[in-house]
Amino acid sequence: MDKKSEILQAAIKVFMRENYQNMKTAIIAKEAGVAEGTIYRYFKNKKEIFVEILNYYSKYIPEYLFENIKQKNDFETNLNILIDNYDKLSKEHKNFKKAYYKGLSEIEDERIKNILKFTLEDSFKRLENIFIWANNKKEGNFTKTSIEVITNTLWGLAEVIMKKEILGCEDVMEKDEISKMVKLIIKLK
Amino acid sequence: MDKKSEILQAAIKVFMRENYQNMKTAIIAKEAGVAEGTIYRYFKNKKEIFVEILNYYSKYIPEYLFENIKQKNDFETNLNILIDNYDKLSKEHKNFKKAYYKGLSEIEDERIKNILKFTLEDSFKRLENIFIWANNKKEGNFTKTSIEVITNTLWGLAEVIMKKEILGCEDVMEKDEISKMVKLIIKLK
């Protein structure tokens, strides 16, 4: 791993533990085992570090969420993998959400906005593909409209579940409950 | 309006325009037409101001969203009012979301967490009521499970639409599209 990544990983660690304002350059430097000045050889300023954290997750999350989801798989397999991935993601990587929420709260910055927008649209496209592939293989018969309904609904559901988990609500759904709901939702027309 | 409210309103105005870090006490004081020191007669510190902004919206938003939704209305009327309210809210009050996202990004603060949690749970309860009332009036026949499915799905959809709007995505749904989707979703069992 090169030094820039080391610093970025240290910054992520600090960011997750503290928050943006408490993400002091001094602490990042200490965590990364470098001098403060070294940070500035790799990042123009502190904001840039945050942007790269966001960037990192913006690539990492969809990669993780859609891992192993492939055109050649049959529809149901892909669906099950998706639910599995989501379940693992929501359990193991709860913290990454903070980066998104922080990003969303600073949305007037065009670059941040674009990162978040791109990630969202990219994820929606990948999600839609699952249904388009199903159509192609005659495993499903989803109209353009129903795909829109289903993807938005599924994604929304995921947001809600995640938020409830983060907030420690009591009625968070378990994996098999989620699974049942997804089965219902894909019948929406 | 008392002085504390004046300061809070000024703070909200500044927060919406800028963000938390740029919400300088000097600017709030100027906007509120008071001296900087005066702020500290009404708020212990700056964080307290943010907490109260969050509090304000935590009451305001559900109030707005569920305005005129009443037990005595029939089911369809309530649903239409809800969609109307949401549509207005998302158009007129886009900015309030920033406060939530900022709040979510500082979730390790127990008080902030509790405010957000309470609001979410409160809103879900109000949403569920619509379906429970429908059952009571024999206008619907929603099982406990289907109410859970429907409320989570609807709320999730709302989140997605709002996020897409904030990020300036192109495929944001219009009110009648949303309406159609809601009609579909309430059939989920």
Add this chain to the structure above:
Amino acid sequence: MDKKSEILQAAIKVFMRENYQNMKTAIIAKEAGVAEGTIYRYFKNKKEIFVEILNYYSKYIPEYLFENIKQKNDFETNLNILIDNYDKLSKEHKNFKKAYYKGLSEIEDERIKNILKFTLEDSFKRLENIFIWANNKKEGNFTKTSIEVITNTLWGLAEVIMKKEILGCEDVMEKDEISKMVKLIIKLK
């Protein structure tokens, strides 16, 4: 004296002793008996302090140099006052030159350039007046050209003398020598 002036005077003191780079805000604050932050209530940044130092001298120096030189005085009196003033200035205020030279070395800054330019032109105008008044009173008969020659020559002489003094050259002229030279120069046509 108000606080801004106090800080400025402290800054001048430090600037004269050290130089621009060693004119640390911490030292200025200490010298002025205020906190570092206080400086920034009165000056936007450190450069601004230097600009105001330059501004201060840009007003102070011509004021000093042309003090008591008046239209009603006869020509010779004005000339003698000028030589006197110059002599005192060069003896008592040698240090102010550092500010000018520092200014000249940063001439790409438009504001600094303008301050220096204005001062120079202002001083030349005041110097020319002495000769114009003499004409008006029939005490002299200086053509436009000869006034130009004389003022430039006199001013240049002053610059040279000052520079030699600053550099500690041995052949610096004494007041009566200067006086004799001035008497010669005003005969230039």
Add this chain to the structure above:
Amino acid sequence: MDKKSEILQAAIKVFMRENYQNMKTAIIAKEAGVAEGTIYRYFKNKKEIFVEILNYYSKYIPEYLFENIKQKNDFETNLNILIDNYDKLSKEHKNFKKAYYKGLSEIEDERIKNILKFTLEDSFKRLENIFIWANNKKEGNFTKTSIEVITNTLWGLAEVIMKKEILGCEDVMEKDEISKMVKLIIKLK
């Protein structure tokens, strides 16, 4: 050209463009096409570079100004060459003045003071020679005093013209005007 000279020339280039504070070692290194560390093989520290820049110009400027001025030339020829040289110098090498002014503003450094002092005295000596030679050849009859008057006046005039040019004043003298003034000045006694 050896490496030290390359670095020095690069430093001069940077210094003329920027100013001392913006004359970053990183930029000098880049401009010279060497590594930053290499600079420290040839110069003890950054100040040393500036001292050598001053040194360079302290030799270069008199060399340029008095080029082709020789004992064997007749008085008027030397005078014309001088005016020519000055004219070219002031047009082509305006920037070098910045180094002098910067030097003058840091005059408490003994080495810098001495460089500037030596240059000034050296130039005055060369200037005086022109008149001494004229005496020797019976082309003129300048007393010791009049030589002093004339050299100081001429030099001062040159300073004023240069300063007005640098500051962008409008009444800067053209070459033939200067020439006429010089003709007048050499008649001073």
Add this chain to the structure above:
DNA sequence: AATGAATGAGGTTTCATTCAT
């Protein structure tokens, strides 16, 4: 001899908070 990544002291600047009036 040359490199250039790494250093870290120390500078400027910010701004929430205080407190004498």
Add this chain to the structure above:
DNA sequence: TATGAATGAAACCTCATTCAT
């Protein structure tokens, strides 16, 4: 109760200099 000038800790960032390679 209200003020707002003053505070000063602490943040970010710079850049001349070093030193292992």
